Amino acid sequence: MLEPIILASQSPRRRQLLEWAEIDFDVVVPVTDESYPDGLPPEEVPVYIARQKALAVQDQLNNNPTIPGLDIDPTERSAFVAGIRRRTILAADTVVVLGNEIIGKPRDRDDAIAILTRLSGREHQVITGVCCRRASAEVTFADVTRVQFHALTPGQIAFYVDKYRPYDKAGAYAIQEWIGVVGIKSVxxxxxxxxxxxxxxAVRALAGM
Incomplete structure (x- = not known):
């Protein structure tokens, strides 16, 4: 089994996946704007952002470790903090790419409908960049999945957006929700x-740290 890690993400889906993998973790939400340099190829963007998240959390732990669990006996605090700082940080970022264009999170209902209308009947890439970092040691990689949607009707798109409100999701959808069950042709x-x-x-990368 892996040693406990720090998850640099507030995503409930990433938390769920680590729980399914039976990995112990504490969450530290990174303070970063998730911007990236102009001209960076789409496949490199999520790796760049994931690394910035990991560095931000590492800096936070080194300078102001405020994470769940620090409300403990003061005599045990130093040892606890030292142990936390030795943990591997896992950060990730996911982007949806249509053609050569990164499709971000929708601004509002109209934008979500417009995004799903563009994805309807077409294949796109989902790229997740991962950064595992402990002290100065680091492993980064990107994983690519190709997703093909069936042709979606305007009614289906509106139903999904209004019921599931996918405004915090890149590409305006979550594959584990209704639209993934009925609308995706292949993965x-x-x-x-x-x-x-x-x-x-990610588990293999963590095991190799």
Missing amino acids: NGDFYNVMGLPVSR
């Missing part, structure tokens, strides 16, 4: 990568 690659984390590959 070529890691299904869990589309949920936000290629778990098996």
Whole structure:
């Protein structure tokens, strides 16, 4: 079994995936704007952002470790903090790419409908960048899954957006929700990568740290 880690994400889906993998973790939400340099190829963008998240959390732990569990006996606090700082940080970022364009999170209902209308009947890529970092040691990688939607009707798209409100999701959808069950024709690659984390590959990377 792996040692406990720090998950640099507030995503409930990534938390769920790590729980399914039976990995113990504490969550530290990174403070970063998730921007990236102009001209960076789409496949490199999520790796760049994931690394910035890991570095932000590492800096936070080194300078102001405020995470769940620190409300403990003061005599045990130093040892607890030292142990937390020795943990491996796992950060990830997921983007949806249509053609060569990164499709981000929708701004509002109209934008979500517009995004899903563009994805309807077409294949797109879901790319998750992962960064595992402990002290100065680091492993990064990107995992790519190709997803093909059936042609979706305007009624289906509106129903999904209004009921599930996918405004916090890249590409305006979550594969584990209704639209994934009825609207996706094929998935070529890691299904869990589309949920936000290629778990098996991440586990292997963590084991090698």
